[in-house]
């Protein structure tokens with residue numbers, strides 16, 4: 271019994287790691303393509319059919335590029351920072367139920383690495399720890415641009431973390447559980463039961479905070495190329511740089527899965543669409559939304575982000591909690 | 601004239617100076633501005649536009665990319681790229697009479713030729729080279745040439761180990777077997793083919 275659980279977990283971990291590493295690479299391709307289409311360009315076309323092998327080419331490039339460490343950098347911290355980003359991005363995934371349970375060879379597979387009863391809290395906090403990567407990377411690079419990027423990381427963390435936590439509180443109060451599976455099961459029974467309808471404000475706030483957490487445009491402060499060269503990643507090259515970006519894309523998937531699990535009905539079947547496919551479609555749509563906004567919206571300044579998060583979104587989320595509490599009491 | 605009047609010259613009634621007067625002063629006003637702008641949905645208009653661009657590019661053939669090495673944009677006849685030395689269409693004789701005007705006028709001093717007087721006491725051009733590393737494609741040489749011998753061609757893909765590869769006499773002279781492919785110079789100083797549509801009438805023609 272015990273060994274079977276260990277083996278099962280290891281297999282799941284390996285599957286999640288490989289699938290999402292590959293997906294992260296694939297998302298870079300999708301991102302380039304979609305951004306290109308939105309600017310009426312073609313994007314990658316030359317490597318392989320429709321440029322599909324571009325991922326492989328990028329991978330080869332990243333692995334063979336010189337791993338450069340600046341002379342004055344704080345070596346151990348500089349070297350470990352990308353690992354933090356990548357590792358935490360995958361650790362956060364361990365509490366996410368990706369699909370509904372299914373049977374394989376007469377054996378019930380639960381596609382979640384560990385169903386801990388504080389799932390949401392775990393995912394959010396590990397995601398927040400992930401920002402140590404850019405922060406430490408920026409501070410140890412001995413480069414002013416990187417330092418500024420690191421400082422902005424701190425600003426960003428301070429701004430959105432409160433909003434994302436508070437905005438999740440209201441739906442959690444309704445469900446009464448921190449486990450993502452419970453939250454998902456709460457929305458069983460069709461679109462009308464989705465939490466987005468009872469908590470539209472929370473959905474909006476959490477999505478905005480999600481943009482900040484994955485540092486996607488418009489909250490792309492950490493590596494704002496017009497202001498900061500490449501921000502915290504200025505001095506990174508080769509696979510260390512690559513790890514930052516695998517982490518970033520893995521985070522993107524985490525947030526998309528979180529949003530669809532908490533607000534959009536998760537892996538409940540949708541009309542005739544089975545649950546597994548439904549959640550994949552939702553996640554794909556959310557990823558598209560992230561890319562879409564990147565093509566459309568301008569960046570904002572750090573002070574604007576702080577202003578927005580502390581003066582608008584935080585009060586709104588507190589208000590949302592109060593109203594929800596009142597409604598639940600009555 | 602006061603500064604206010606000076607600012608207001610020639611402004612029509614419906615001219616709106618963006619954020620000149622209604623720039624938010626207090627924090628409440630800037631809050632209101634944020635709210636009105638969010639509710640107005642400027643951001644969503646932006647999303648709509650990019651989406652329209654995408655569908656246009658994908659399904660309506662409005663893709664802007666030219667896949668350059670595979671396909672080329674047409675260039676205008678007056679484009680000044682690597683030179684050509686033209687020949688006489690009837691006889692295939694070289695047009696260049698070795699007068700040296702181009703050599704003289706070239707402002708970057710990059711044309712060099714070797715001439716001699718041949719048996720018939722005519723000047724003959726033995727070598728004619730242009731240093732493409734220095735040529736700035738100003739077109740003076742083409743303009744000054746009395747024989748329309750040196751002209752600018754349309755060959756602009758000149759990457760090579762040595763740019764001399766493009767500019768020796770045998771490289772730019774029309775080969776003898778391709779005389780029928782040589783078109784009369786439609787380059788520097790000539791009117792473009794669609795000139796009639798482009799040129800507006802002068803007052804005299806009314």
Ligand code: SF4
Pocket residue numbers: 705706707708709710711730734735736737738739740741742
């Ligand atoms: S184009 Fe100008 S610079 Fe070039 S060879 Fe002719 S005169 Fe000289």
Ligand code: SF4
Pocket residue numbers: 695696697698699700701702703744745746747748749750
């Ligand atoms: S100006 Fe014309 S004719 Fe005279 S040397 Fe130059 S190319 Fe020959």
